[in-house]
Amino acid sequence: MTDQTRFLQIHTLTPYIGVLLNRDDVGQAKRLPLGGTIRGRVSSQCQKRHWRRATGEWSLMPLGNLAIRSRQTFVKHVAEPLTNDEGLDPEKVAEAVLAIQAELLGESKKAAAKKKAEDYVAELKTNQVIVLGHAEIEYVKSLVRTLVADTASMKELKAAVAALLKKEKPNFASMREGAGLDAALFGRMITGDILARSDAAVHVAHAFTVNALETEPDYFTAVDDITQDSGEQGSGHINISELTSGLYYSYVVIDLPLLVSNLQGCHQRDWANADRSLAGKVVEQLIGLIATVSPGAKLGSTAPYGSADTVVVEAGNRQPRSLANAFYKPVLARNDLREAASGELLKHLTRLDGMYGRAEMRQASSLIDNFSIDGRAPVPLPDLAAWAGAIAAGTLPFKPEA
Known part of the structure; x- marks a missing residue:
């Protein structure tokens, strides 16, 4: 089994400006305390729902029926x-x-x-x-x-x-x-003995801003056309909302043995010899979804559409670990927060390699100038997704030095 990758880890950095991506129970942006500062947050449930329901070139829908x-x-x-x-x-x-x-x-x-x-x-x-x-x-x-x-x-x-x-x-x-493609990925929780829980093969962390939360109250009005035309002053509606800006770090882990088991109905111990072609296609599409699908409320008034500036994919056998601690201290940047955050991500990765040794294959896509991963230049996102898909399908053997 040494030539088989067990885990894929996906790290992304995605900027959003003037948005309200994920609201709490009082309508404000969800938050997360970290390192003594408050960060913006997007829940894992929010992210997964948008990935499940996404259409377009990276959609999961053509690969199989989704659950209800x-x-x-x-x-x-x-x-x-x-x-x-x-x-x-x-x-x-x-x-x-x-x-x-x-x-x-x-x-x-x-x-x-x-x-x-x-x-x-x-x-x-x-x-x-x-x-x-x-x-x-x-x-x-x-x-x-x-x-x-x-x-x-x-x-x-x-x-x-x-x-x-x-x-x-x-x-x-x-x-x-038989619970559908998305249940094979994200699991299902059922209290009954027969429809017992299916464990999620895709583990999704709550995304958070690498910088301190930046907010702005958005005071807005709606004009009543009829009363305005008749000369009446004032508005038909007044309200206030919250807009935020920030660079979000997100982290996703794919458990390949469990994914293949869920998709094919085989035991996890037999995953390496099962038909893994569907798993490869699913992983390829999922990489694209993670990089390009925006979770967002207030679509009509903020157009909260953004794609990741940096995507790093790691393939390995040992226990996954997040790179969130690269941003335990909020990133401060006078010039470009995106460049500073990508630099912090790579520095933290280098420190982890120095302490624990490198045991993963890595590839990346990035818009950041002079970005490199393990001495290699970034590749286009479709190539990165195809690389991860080949690993999941079993056509690319595990070689940490590669």
């Missing part, structure tokens, strides 16, 4: 299509769906008994957002469709449901691997 994340999946994608579109008996559909839902989510018999099939729209909503893939949803629909069609009464249906739950237990258990 909702509390209403059993209502909107199972019960309603079977009753409204296919004309099946609503009460029988609800009874069957309730039983299968309870089995999948690990609901107690006592809790399931309290539910009323006639009010299925309310009862089929889950207490938490669940992650189900399209294949899983279609499978559940097919089971319910068959149960309803093959039974003449509610009594027969309940007996058929009980028999089916026993018969389908192996198939229910296999649904762990």
